[in-house]
Amino acid sequence: MNNFIRVNCTKKNLKPIRDFVSGYLHGLSLSDILTNQIVLAVDEICANLIIHANHEDPTKFISLTIDLPKDMIRFEISDNGLAFKRSEYKEPDIGEHIKVGKKGGVGIALVNRIMDKVEFRSSDGRNTCLLYKKIK
Amino acid sequence: MKQFDVTTEQLGEIAIVRLKGELDASTSPVADTAMSEALKSTSKAVLIDCSALTYISSAGLGAVLSTYHDCNHRSVQLFLYGLQPKIKSVLNILGLEKVIPIATTEKEALYAVNGKAL
Numbered sequence: 001m002n003n004f005i006r007v008n009c010t011k012k013n014l015k016p017i018r019d020f021v022s023g024y025l026h027g028l029s030l031s032d033i034l035t036n037q038i039v040l041a042v043d044e045i046c047a048n049l050i051i052h053a054n055h056e057d058p059t060k061f062i063s064l065t066i067d068l069p070k071d072m073i074r075f076e077i078s079d080n081g082l083a084f085k086r087s088e089y090k091e092p093d094i095g096e097h098i099k100v101g102k103k104g105g106v107g108i109a110l111v112n113r114i115m116d117k118v119e120f121r122s123s124d125g126r127n128t129c130l131l132y133k134k135i136k
Numbered sequence: 137m138k139q140f141d142v143t144t145e146q147l148g149e150i151a152i153v154r155l156k157g158e159l160d161a162s163t164s165p166v167a168d169t170a171m172s173e174a175l176k177s178t179s180k181a182v183l184i185d186c187s188a189l190t191y192i193s194s195a196g197l198g199a200v201l202s203t204y205h206d207c208n209h210r211s212v213q214l215f216l217y218g219l220q221p222k223i224k225s226v227l228n229i230l231g232l233e234k235v236i237p238i239a240t241t242e243k244e245a246l247y248a249v250n251g252k253a254l
Contacts, residue, residue: 107193
């Protein structure tokens with residue numbers, strides 16, 4: 001099964017990424033709800049990389065590799081854009097979002113709540129996000 | 137097949153926004169505009185039909201939350217209805233089902249808004 005995809009940084013490529021992840025997960029016989037949540041977590045990271053880290057620059061690329069270490073599924077998403085600064089991240093207050101009408105800022109909260117482990121690494125201008133989810 | 141589509145209709149004083157397909161960072165501006173326009177057309181309620189909505193990301197949720205904020209600001213009611221289980225589960229992850237009014241069906245949403253069946 002193909003476990004790798006590389007796309008350039010346009011929002012139109014979020015759909016092909018989701019279709020690729022859904023296709024991979026289809027073979028694992030997960031529930032619709034779990035499949036959707038995992039696809040969502042990957043989509044949120046890719047959207048952040050495309051929009052915020054690479055400013056939707058179509059000359060830049062992100063790559064995604066999926067593998068299956070023991071009882072888990074792992075997604076490795078890499079780019080050469082601006083690194084995500086986890087130390088500056090704050091969990092959103094949904095009530096406050098509604099109060100001020102804020103449109104963004106809940107994507108990473110979704111990822112953190114869906115996945116069992118989320119790592120961000122940066123080295124020599126290359127950034128990698130690793131997402132782990134137990135599936136057995 | 138089109139990834140996402142949105143249609144709006146007016147049912148008396150109530151605006152209904154029907155979302156169809158996948159609402160993500162790419163398609164959320166279209167939904168956002170449609171919901172804002174729907175709000176301008178009513179002083180009573182905006183109902184968001186999610187029965188054909190197959191996917192929602194944080195960008196889509198952001199558009200809904202922003203519309204809900206604008207509705208509150210103008211004392212207009214907002215209801216989501218027809219959510220598929222996988223869409224409902226995304227709202228539940230953030231606790232939004234406790235914040236945003238949700239009805240099971242259009243009939244139930246209309247009843248909640250009107251206090252009677254249409």
